Amino acid sequence: MSLGSVEIWMMAAFGSFLRLARQWFFLCSLVLFLCPSSWVFAHVDTHTQVVPQTLRSASELDYPPLAIVTDAGKADGFSVALLRAAVQAKGHEVVFKVAPWHHIKQQLAVGELDVLPLMGRTAEREALYDFSIPYFSLHGTIAKVHHL
Numbered sequence: 001m002s003l004g005s006v007e008i009w010m011m012a013a014f015g016s017f018l019r020l021a022r023q024w025f026f027l028c029s030l031v032l033f034l035c036p037s038s039w040v041f042a043h044v045d046t047h048t049q050v051v052p053q054t055l056r057s058a059s060e061l062d063y064p065p066l067a068i069v070t071d072a073g074k075a076d077g078f079s080v081a082l083l084r085a086a087v088q089a090k091g092h093e094v095v096f097k098v099a100p101w102h103h104i105k106q107q108l109a110v111g112e113l114d115v116l117p118l119m120g121r122t123a124e125r126e127a128l129y130d131f132s133i134p135y136f137s138l139h140g141t142i143a144k145v146h147h148l
Helices: 005-034 078-089 101-109
Strands: 054-059 093-098
Touching (some): 054 101, 078 093
Parallel strands (some): 054 093
């Protein structure tokens, strides 16, 4: 079975994305390592800067390559790895659960989670949470073959 031009283009684009993601992972890990703890942790008392030794986090069920679930049921993906590296660089640990997005959002809002690896920044959310510097910008598009 031969691949069409759209499939080949998508494979090449994903390869470029992975190369860029590795570069960003290194850069963001370095930046997050050097930034104050209050920039990294969303649900922390910023007045005393007390961060729990083990942070509670969660990841979506299926948002590849940013959030995936392994065959063993563990959270993985670029965003999960980036958060894990940033937390470890600050001398802490993080444990992840896997759940649907609407559950994760609610658990963060009520304090059952301390930090999330991936969340879009909106005005409503800025009123509730502290955000790190952006490490990813998504500009989604729809593509089609020229002759359709």
